[in-house]
Amino acid sequence: MQPIISVSGLNKTYGDFQALRNIDLQINRGEIFGLLGPNGAGKTTLINIICGIVKKSSGTVTVDGFDNVENFRETRSRIGLVPQELPTETFETPYDVCRFSRGLFGKPDNPAHIEKVLRSLSLWDKKNNKIMTLSGGMKRRVLICKALAHEPEILFLDEPTAGVDVELRQDMWNVVQALRESGVTVILTTHYIEEAEQLADRIGVINHGEVIIVQEKTRLMKELGKKQLVLHLSESVSVLPSSLENYQLELGGDGLELTYHYDTQRDRTGITALLSDLHAAGIKFNDLHTSQSSLEEIFVGLVNKKI
């Protein structure tokens, strides 16, 4: 399947500072792509170049097969953008700014669609209020409504839930899921890794202007995530017997907690042998549980090059 967005050899420099380095990235049609990276990694620059707000230094960007410079009308009309900051009009109303956005992106008036979008983000009852009177969360919703007003095929959400309360965040996640189900491709940048973990089909990590990894989320978590078994011992142990050296166990919790890291991809996890050797060594436990690295732990590891 042809990717809906294809970025090839993309570079961006500001004077001596190289913001993006030879970026190659493909976004599949209909997916939710989570673009992660620390502050200043180049996420927003990448998005702004694809959307046409910032000029690239070199490389190519195509959207649905169209070059985003040569055929800017075709590419931009397919894209909706919710920026990171809260740049909203002041004296206009949510209804008017949505109608404006729709027209600006080349679509005729459609009051029914504007109403649908405003209702989906619980803004219909505020449609005639001046935007300056709305709360920060509502302003962010207005920005999402504006981005959806022209029925884009691709939606960029640059930190959409920054500063948003938990309830509203869940509402936005529902909207994003609904958009994906309707065939919209969503590119999401976020600082809340749990957001990407919950929503994204694929994850891309960018750091220092370079794409470090692009992987399906479940595969990424499987391949890079560590799994661990924690045993709660019945009696405190100060030193582990030499028969357990090969397991590289971590002793913690004042000698009452034993942690074993293992890889589920291998033929043998070593758990059965460990339990047997513990029994042989006379070490008893009264509880155990397993856990897997979160996407956040994987992300931090990638960025810090620990994994």
Added chain:
Amino acid sequence: MNFHAIRAIYRTEMARMMRTVVQSIVAPVLSTSLYFVVFGSAIGSRITEIDGVGYGAFIVPGLIMLAIMTESISNSSFAIYFPKFTGTIFELLSAPVSFVEVVIGYVGAAASKSVVIGMIILATAGLFVDLHIAHPLVMLLFLVLISVSFSLFGFILGVWADGWEKLTIVPVLVIMPLTFLGGTFYSISMLPPVWQTISLFNPVVYLVSGFRWAFFENSDVAVAVSFAMVMAFLLVCLFVVYWIFKTGYKIRC
């Protein structure tokens, strides 16, 4: 061509005028009426006629010109500067529009407001003096061309400005003095010869002169020269706006 975008920009800008009707329409009409009353009464009592035209009527074209130039500049410069200031310009930059749609939308709206204000001032002046317009179509042509030219100039100013001070410095320190020294309240033929020559370097002289010719068929410079100057100014401004969008000067990094 994205006609829906032109309509969206134009409609939004005109709605802004309606929201600020006192600031947009009433204020320039009131200040022009004050100019008219003060200058017309104070100076008109000493100068009864200039080139066969009563002083009160003589200053009407200049007053209209003063109003539409300042209004065109302030409307279009504010229209593009405010989105830059608030950050909402991202939407314009990411929209499927070229400089053509942006110029028609923003400059068209600013020029429309100026033409409306010009016509209202003309009607207001009719309450004070007996006015006869010798060439109404030429008057309208000058009104529209000058409104468009100065709206383009204001647009350039709005893009160039990176603070509120810069936004007001050109209208206050350049346009206003040039207008006052450009024959708004007098004929440059009343000046000493050396000042007549210096005045010919003031572009506003040509605008006021041409506009006044449309009213009274007398002017400081030939009407064809005035028309050529207006067209030259308009084309230069159009080119600069085109260049701004081509290079992204101060709007696209």
